[in-house]
Amino acid sequence: MKKNERAGHRAKKSLGQNFLQDDNICGKIVDAIFPEADDHIIEIGPGQGALTRYLAETPCRLTVIEKDDGLADRLEAEYPGLEILRRDALEFPWATLDGPCKIIGNLPYNIGSKLIWDIVSSVRGLQRAVFMVQHEVAMRLTAKSGNKTYGGLTAWVRNFAETKYLFKVPPTVFRPRPKVDSAVVAFVPLSANRRPEDPERLSLLIKTLFQQRRKQVSTILRKQWTPEVAAWFEENAVDTRIRPENLTPEQFRSLSQRL
Numbered sequence: 001m002k003k004n005e006r007a008g009h010r011a012k013k014s015l016g017q018n019f020l021q022d023d024n025i026c027g028k029i030v031d032a033i034f035p036e037a038d039d040h041i042i043e044i045g046p047g048q049g050a051l052t053r054y055l056a057e058t059p060c061r062l063t064v065i066e067k068d069d070g071l072a073d074r075l076e077a078e079y080p081g082l083e084i085l086r087r088d089a090l091e092f093p094w095a096t097l098d099g100p101c102k103i104i105g106n107l108p109y110n111i112g113s114k115l116i117w118d119i120v121s122s123v124r125g126l127q128r129a130v131f132m133v134q135h136e137v138a139m140r141l142t143a144k145s146g147n148k149t150y151g152g153l154t155a156w157v158r159n160f161a162e163t164k165y166l167f168k169v170p171p172t173v174f175r176p177r178p179k180v181d182s183a184v185v186a187f188v189p190l191s192a193n194r195r196p197e198d199p200e201r202l203s204l205l206i207k208t209l210f211q212q213r214r215k216q217v218s219t220i221l222r223k224q225w226t227p228e229v230a231a232w233f234e235e236n237a238v239d240t241r242i243r244p245e246n247l248t249p250e251q252f253r254s255l256s257q258r259l
């Protein structure tokens with residue numbers, strides 16, 4: 001059997017296939033979603049079933065989303081009756097998901113940030129999420145404002161969920177081994193009154209400011225500098241010369257409402 005090939009499956013780099021081999025870590029990730037009897041848990045990218053095996057032992061309803069047909073075939077054979085959606089999670093209509101759910105996954109590294117951006121902001125019934133991502137992305141998701149790793153993803157996600165860095169995972173527990181460390185992050189959605197009223201506007205502000213993150217906020221917003229915007233800085237005692245990374249997620253939300 002060739003390197004990166006297990007039980008006849010050759011890992012596809014294009015699909016970020018790094019399969020977890022450590023039972024203890026798999027168990028810890030599944031425990032972190034706090035599975036309870038009436039839960040509907042959705043797993044993204046079940047792959048060879050490292051997490052699925054543990055999820056299938058819980059009393060929860062389980063749905064998995066897998067883009068690789070070959071892997072989906074094997075899961076179907078191993079878990080008859082498992083709800084398998086053979087689709088691209090990036091194109092999944094997250095906003096149309098009905099009812100409460102929890103979402104879990106050891107995410108493909110190349111699409112982790114984009115998926116998390118979409119999921120936290122679109123899944124209305126989201127109760128909790130637990131994702132393994134690149135360690136560097138985990139640092140961004142959990143950074144405090146003013147920190148070097150604080151960026152657009154941080155400001156956006158934290159307007160929808162609180163994030164908690166759970167634990168680091170070394171490359172040695174995967175086959176094939178990735179080049180970088182991974183980490184597991186938990187997401188707890190914010191109550192409706194703490195979420196942005198106009199997510200489009202917030203997204204535009206975050207993208208505009210972080211595209212020029214080294215400049216002062218007043219310079220970047222020169223063309224939108226209305227009296228309402230100026231008043232926001234005064235009312236909130238925020239120096240107009242600060243850089244985007246010094247605005248908290250909450251300040252991004254409240255400033256976006258003035259633009």
Ligand code: SAM
Nearest residue numbers: 015018019020045046047050067088089106108
């Ligand atoms: N959960 C398994 C584990 O922990 O060993 C596999 C994790 S592997 C990092 C990522 C998985 O996501 C692979 O099974 C891959 O085929 C799947 N995948 C990659 N891109 C996907 C996409 N756009 N939509 C759905 N699944 C995808």
